[in-house]
Amino acid sequence: MSIIAANLQAVEATIEQACAASNRGRETVQLLAVSKTFPAEAVVEAMAVGQRAFGENYLQEALDKMQEVARLQPGTAISWHFIGPIQSNKTRPIAASFDWVHTVERLKIAQRLSEQRPPELGPLDICLQVNISGEASKSGAREQELPELARQVAALPNLRLRGLMAIPEPTDDEAQQRAAFARLRTLFDSLRADGLALDTLSMGMSGDLAAAIAEGATIVRIGSAIFGARHYE
Numbered sequence: 001m002s003i004i005a006a007n008l009q010a011v012e013a014t015i016e017q018a019c020a021a022s023n024r025g026r027e028t029v030q031l032l033a034v035s036k037t038f039p040a041e042a043v044v045e046a047m048a049v050g051q052r053a054f055g056e057n058y059l060q061e062a063l064d065k066m067q068e069v070a071r072l073q074p075g076t077a078i079s080w081h082f083i084g085p086i087q088s089n090k091t092r093p094i095a096a097s098f099d100w101v102h103t104v105e106r107l108k109i110a111q112r113l114s115e116q117r118p119p120e121l122g123p124l125d126i127c128l129q130v131n132i133s134g135e136a137s138k139s140g141a142r143e144q145e146l147p148e149l150a151r152q153v154a155a156l157p158n159l160r161l162r163g164l165m166a167i168p169e170p171t172d173d174e175a176q177q178r179a180a181f182a183r184l185r186t187l188f189d190s191l192r193a194d195g196l197a198l199d200t201l202s203m204g205m206s207g208d209l210a211a212a213i214a215e216g217a218t219i220v221r222i223g224s225a226i227f228g229a230r231h232y233e
């Protein structure tokens with residue numbers, strides 16, 4: 001078995017355990033394999049054992065990889081999720097090539113994605129990124145802005161607002177991990193109570209996925225636990 005296949009099996013076991021511990025069905029949590037910095041061959045290895053959803057942070061790297069994966073493995077449908085910071089001059093290729101975007105944090109970007117989404121692809125699935133760590137993080141919408149932003153994004157024609165995403169400050173303390181995820185969950189519940197039809201909480205990475213599942217994650221974004229340590233150039 002390849003290292004990636006073995007790692008995927010281990011991650012799967014962790015997800016199953018966390019689901020069981022919270023009385024959640026395994027099917028309520030989707031595993032997004034974060035393949036940033038890894039080559040198309042790594043994606044193909046994960047596909048060989050059934051992985052079908054992949055996350056990428058860097059646009060050009062992702063576009064090259066998508067082409068290469070399609071060449072190596074034609075005819076297998078997979079979904080691509082954009083999970084990196086979005087520059088406003090890069091929205092067009094994101095809208096045309098991805099199935100999901102998890103990192104929308106302002107209306108301007110959402111409007112551009114909606115305008116630039118090719119209609120034949122159907123609506124682009126969107127999560128709003130929320131800054132739940134306050135001053136410690138520069139990314140994400142502020143909690144106070146969230147209800148208004150969510151209403152505006154939900155009204156855009158070529159997007160489908162699915163839910164919320166956050167990257168809490170990394171910590172080994174499981175109580176702190178859970179507190180951050182619970183905060184996102186509370187924001188999610190209050191938007192739903194306001195009438196927005198959201199179904200997605202994108203939270204949890206390699207170091208905190210069990211805590212995220214305990215607090216209601218529906219998508220966990222896992223990179224290094226599947227593909228190994230990243231080496232940036």
Ligand SMILES: *Cc1c(COP(=O)(O)O)cnc(C)c1O
Nearest residue numbers: 034083205206207221222223224
């Ligand atoms: C890189 C990245 C991940 C995966 O992180 P790991 O710790 O390697 O699992 C998840 N989400 C986002 C937004 C990322 O940038």
